[in-house]
Amino acid sequence: MNSLKDKLALITGGSRGIGHDIADLFAAEGAQIVITYRNEDAGKKAVSALQAKHPGASIRGFACDVADGAAVEALFHAIGKETPVDILVNNAGITKDGLILRMKEEDWDAVLDTNLKGTFLMCKAAIRVMLKARKGHIINIASVVALIGNPGQANYSASKGGIISLTKSLAREVASRGITVNAIAPGYIETDMTSELTPEVKAQLMANIPLGRLGSGRDIAEAALFLAGEGSAYVTGQVLSVNGGLAMV
Numbered sequence: 001m002n003s004l005k006d007k008l009a010l011i012t013g014g015s016r017g018i019g020h021d022i023a024d025l026f027a028a029e030g031a032q033i034v035i036t037y038r039n040e041d042a043g044k045k046a047v048s049a050l051q052a053k054h055p056g057a058s059i060r061g062f063a064c065d066v067a068d069g070a071a072v073e074a075l076f077h078a079i080g081k082e083t084p085v086d087i088l089v090n091n092a093g094i095t096k097d098g099l100i101l102r103m104k105e106e107d108w109d110a111v112l113d114t115n116l117k118g119t120f121l122m123c124k125a126a127i128r129v130m131l132k133a134r135k136g137h138i139i140n141i142a143s144v145v146a147l148i149g150n151p152g153q154a155n156y157s158a159s160k161g162g163i164i165s166l167t168k169s170l171a172r173e174v175a176s177r178g179i180t181v182n183a184i185a186p187g188y189i190e191t192d193m194t195s196e197l198t199p200e201v202k203a204q205l206m207a208n209i210p211l212g213r214l215g216s217g218r219d220i221a222e223a224a225l226f227l228a229g230e231g232s233a234y235v236t237g238q239v240l241s242v243n244g245g246l247a248m249v
Ligand code: NAP
Pocket: 012, 013, 014, 015, 016, 017, 018, 019, 036, 037, 038, 039, 040, 042, 043, 064, 065, 066, 067, 090, 091, 092, 093, 094, 114, 118, 141, 142, 143, 144, 185, 186, 187, 188, 189, 190, 191, 192, 193, 194
């Protein structure tokens, strides 16, 4: 249970949902954890909960809006500019759904800013320290809807499609320096993000999922653990689908 011993893992959006489950599993595997969030109260509670569960681990939390370049700079300053970040998980993400005809420009911008620009800003800041260390793993959380589309989620699916393209280009840029960059494309995962789906919609979804259930944060965390560890040393520029078979592309 020590596959990430002494590695520093920075996980954006780690206060709840998938990001929290990734932080939990990585801490159990011996990593030092830094999570980020926007809501300071919820973030501090999440840090305390993780610390209580993993008393020997180093767990830190910082409020940082990933869409804000100055805040991202300040985050890396706070972590320590010379501190190697071994693993970066770009997990922070939002939805603002609506059919294109009714979609407000501000809802397009908000989703693209957090999901895609936030991933770019965090990657840019992290590779500076990873390049010096000549090692590192970046894991970007995309979505199944980037691969198959979804009515009402043009902004969200475009942001996640952009994350996949960003992942592949960055993987090519930094491979020679020992840094891997991969994406995970989750299917429907039970978190706050999907909590508003009605039981009818969930039943409809499940009818199309060969494994017959929605996913858990732990399902995504296990995939992230693989991409963060030495077992995936020869994997870069890839999209790992974790969706119960919902899409096979
Ligand atoms: P969630 O439960 O809504 O949690 C989102 C997390 O991101 C929270 O910790 C939130 O912190 C943080 N966050 C949001 N905007 C942020 C910003 N601008 N700066 C920093 N942190 C921010 O979401 P989730 O379901 O766990 O999803 C996590 C990731 O998986 C997202 O990228 C999502 O798109 C992706 N995904 C989810 C599903 C699914 O079915 N749930 C499927 C495919 C992909 P605050 O509350 O403090 O803002």
